[in-house]
Every structure is written in structure tokens, then in C-alpha cells.
Amino acid sequence: MNIQELTVNIEKAIKHSLKELGYYDESIEVSLEQPKDKSHGDYASNIAMRYAKKARKAPIKIAEEIVEKLDKESLYLETINVVNPGFINFFIVPSFIFGVINDINKQGKQYGQLSLGKNDRYNIEFVSVNPTGSLHIGHARGAASGDSMCRILQKAGYEVTKEYYVNDAGNQIHNLALSLEARYKQLFDLDVLMPEDGYNGPEIIKLAEKIKREVNDRYLHEEGYHFFKSYGVSELLAQLKQDLADFRVEFDVWFSEQSLYDEQIVQKTLDYLKEQNYTYEQDGAIWLKTSEYGDEKDRVIVKSDGTYTYLTPDIAYHKNKLDRNYTKLIDILGGDHHGYIDRLKAAIEMVGKQSNILEVEILQMVKVIQNGEEVKMSKRSGRAITLRDIIDEVGVDPIRYFFAMRSLNTHMDLDLDLALKQTNENPVYYVQYANARIHSLFTQAEKKGINFTNEDHKFTHLTGDKTIQLVHILSQYPDAIELAATNRTPHKLTNYLNQLASAFHSFYGDTQIITDDIVATKEKLALLNATTIVLEDALSLIGVSAPKKM
RNA sequence: GUUUCGGUAGCUCAGUUGGAUAGAGCAACGGCCUUCUAAGCCGUCGGUCGGGGGUUCGAAUCCCUCCCGGAAUGCCA
Known part of the structure; x- marks a missing residue:
């Protein structure tokens, strides 16, 4: 039995006592909490307070009655205290808690692996930045958070597809082609102005120079629009993939917007929406009746000039994702897109599935400050600090951890x-x-001929508050995974890591690990081995390395 | 105006399915390396949890209201 199972048993025992006492009410949930203060026990329950009204008794009395009915031994409890105003504090026998060390060492990286999402298939779309320039530091937040979330969900037992939607069609790409063409011509001293909505970043100039080296003046004489378009997209996309890969973010699917047109999916989706009478014409445009499905107003899907809005292919794209049989679609979007959620959900409702299959996580924007002032990031202006710069200058670990x-x-x-x-x-x-x-301690121990051995230890030599605290935190790893996964909060994991590291450092400062007592030393090494397993695993979930030497 | 996310220590942020004395890092101050990594440990300082009402045994957390800041409010993406 592990500690999670034990807490469930204690909860069951409390419930049983309540039934025997005739107080039980299934609407009042019994659950244990972990007190901040160690003197309040390993676990605590507020159940007596919650039953005070129903039982019409002082909470402290109820608590006493419950405790009287609990069997300490079978629940591995050393002491149970009742404290004002009616908390019940449970102290678990230390040797039981130490058992988790053996479990961790046996399970290795499998420790903390849950099976929450047994029947779930999640598709998680994030980053999805247009291939019209370099990734900048603001995008890094989405990349880091999204990737960490995926890894955590996988650890929690969900099947996850990481997906990137490549906007390789549409207006932005048109502007990219024009920008690239303008930069190219400028290299021949032609007086060509950048397009109004052009991309002014230095990476576009570099790309133009590369084109000049490869084709010389060819596109001064012949029409180059299509060349600039496809060349620009493929080069910038390749760069983007590389930057992300170096940031330790790998996608399973790179989904091309253009493919939605090539395979007539946009057209078919549009036809379907028309057939189902979800559209109408007004002012020369075609509108989608999203307001009938919770959006604040209807949205244009075919503009009066015949082209589509961003929403149109995006509906087709989400329809495609639905057709791939996921049980949940998660889109991680920037805060500037939150107004987009309602229309997307409305559209999903129309193309046939319940809109709650789509979950949108909004990532608020990062305000970048340099020299005490805010730096406005914009691809179009070209003013941006790129992810590449930061990776090169600071390294991946600090940035990923920071965002996580x-x-x-x-x-x-x-x-x-x-x-x-x-x-x-x-x-x-x-x-x-x-x-x-x-790891340094293991090296030291080895020098003295003491090796960690992966066997069941009795831990009769482990004592001290710092030791127990460390073991306790190790036992909470599965809880941390569950919390981070189900609440979509990767930062719960860094909170956990920080607690674990803190408990270790404190333990280290308090306890001499390697001593002449071989048995005691081996027990401590077993504890350290468990600690490093969890540290390395948790770090891997947020894409941070775990060096053995620093 | 409406929608939405924020307002917690000097700074950056946790804590918000109601729990016990509101936390961490950094900054400031004071201790700890002739024994395992001082990128560390131990301690001190630091708070009207934006303001005001309410709900109850108990509120940073829930409800109402007001104030301040970001974002959205396109036939842009």
C-alpha cells in the first residue's frame, strides 16, 4: 500500500465512523488535506466542522467521537489529535512513510506515471506562429508552457498529439512574398518601397541576400511572386522548426493551412455551413450565424471581395481535428486572441460536435522590459528580441524554467x-x-567503497524532521502530477520542484550523509537515489536538463 | 461602454474546489566552508492580500459594489 492508498483508506474509515454515529450525509465530502504546519500532522481533516450544523453538536465533540471509532493500527497511524476548533490531525508512523523510498527506487522513471487519461486522446495545438519571421521571446512562453503541459499530460497517462498549425496561406503570406521581393530588389539598388503591411525584420533581409546569391538577378527580369512566396515560407518554417527544436519543443504534426485548400476541405466546410443554413448574405459578404451559438455577433466568413477571413480555414481546420477522433482539443492562444474563442466554439457546434470538446487555454502576454522600458514586440516592425538570441545568450534551461x-x-x-x-x-x-x-555524493561514497544498492531497505536508521520532510515531499510527486495535469497548470510542477530541492538542501545541511555506519549510509543513499529520480523526472517534464555536475 | 485577465512584501510571482500564524525567489541585514559541491544552509527585516460591504464557526479564496492596469471589441491574422 502506498501513501495515496492509505489516505483513501483513512477517508473511508472516517466515512464509516460517520455512518455508525448516524451523522453521515453524502453531500458533505470527506477529504484529507496536508497542513502547512508539521505540528498539525501529516494529514488533517476539517470534517467535524462541516458536520457541526447537521449533527447539531460542537465540532470538537464530533471530532472526538469520530476518532474514538478509528483503528489506529490498521491505518498506520501513530497518533491522532483533536484540536480546536475541531480539526483532526493524523500522524502516520514514520516507517510507513519511508516505504515510498523503496517504491521509487524500484519504479525508477515510472514513479508518478498515472493512468488518468486511459480513454482519452488529446490534441494540443500551440505556438502556431505564422512563418513570416523569427520567433521572438514572447512566443517562447507559449512554446514552453504548451510543451510542458503536453509532457505533464503524458505523464498523467493521456495520449497526446502536439500540433502546430502553419498559416502558409492567406494574406500574411502574401505580405511576406511582397516583402521578400521588395528586399530582394533593394539589394540591386532599385528604389522599391516595402509594402504597407510588410515585414521589416532583419531576417527578411538576410533571406533576400541568400536568394540573391542563389539566383542572382533572375527575378528582376521575370515574375517572381510565387517563388518568393514558397521560398520564404519554406525557409522561415525550417528556421522556426530549428529554433523550437533547440528549445526542446518537438511537434508530432505540422499541419499546413494550404493543405486545407488543396484538399478542398475549406470549400466543403463552407458548402456544409451554407447547406445547413448557418450563413446569410449581407453587404456583399457571407456571414456565419455565430451569435445563435453564444457569440456576441455574427462573423464574416467570405469577404465582399470573395476572399476568406482567418476564421474560415480555421473552422475547416478544427473540423479536420474533430474528424481525427480526439476526445479533447486544446488550443493554447495568446491573450490577444481571447475574443476569438466564442466564434470558434460556435463554429465547432455547427460542424457537428459539442463545443466543450474544445478547450482554449489563454496565455497572457509577456511584457518585455529592457533598460527600464517596455520593448514592444512586433514582427511587422521588425523590432524584436528573438528566441534564438536568448537561447544563445542565456541557454534553454533558465528560459524554460522561468516560463514554466x-x-x-x-x-x-x-x-x-x-x-x-x-x-x-x-x-x-x-x-x-x-x-x-x-551525484557528487554518490561519487564520494563510491570512493569509500559504499555503493547504492537497489534493494528494500528497512530505514531504521533514518531520523530527523528534515529527513521525514524530504520523504514526505517525494511521496507527493504523483499528487503534483495530477494537479498540474488536470488543472492545466505546469507551474504547479515547478512549485513542487522547488519544494523538493529545498527539502533536499535543508536535509543536506542538517545531515552528514557518508559516515562510518554502513547501514545508515546505505539507507541515506537510497533516499538520495529516490530524490534524484524524482528531480530528474520532474525536470524532464518541463524540458530542463539535469546536469550531474555543476 | 461591453467582454476578459490581472491588482498579495521594495521587485518578480505562488497561494484562490473556504481552513489553523498569508508564502517563495530576488533585494536588505546578521551568522555558517581545516569533513560529502557556499549556485548551499540557518536567522532577521519586510504585508490595510486594491477599497468598501455581505455570506459563516472560519474569507486572499465565495457573493455584491467601486477604484486601478493589460488585452479584446475588424469584411487583420
């Missing part, structure tokens, strides 16, 4: 001067250092 730390819906400030210079302030090193220290 923040809850998705918080508006955050990123001080670049701080991020670039004072990298030691990033808590990632605190966690990584814990792991490096452990």
Missing part, C-alpha cells in the same frame, strides 16, 4: 537585463544544483 514557473493567466514582466546578466537569480539553478550535489 508562471501560471498561464498571469500578466508577466520579463526584465531582459536581469534574465541576461544575473542568470544565477533564476531558480532553475537551485533545483539543478540539488541534483548535482546528489
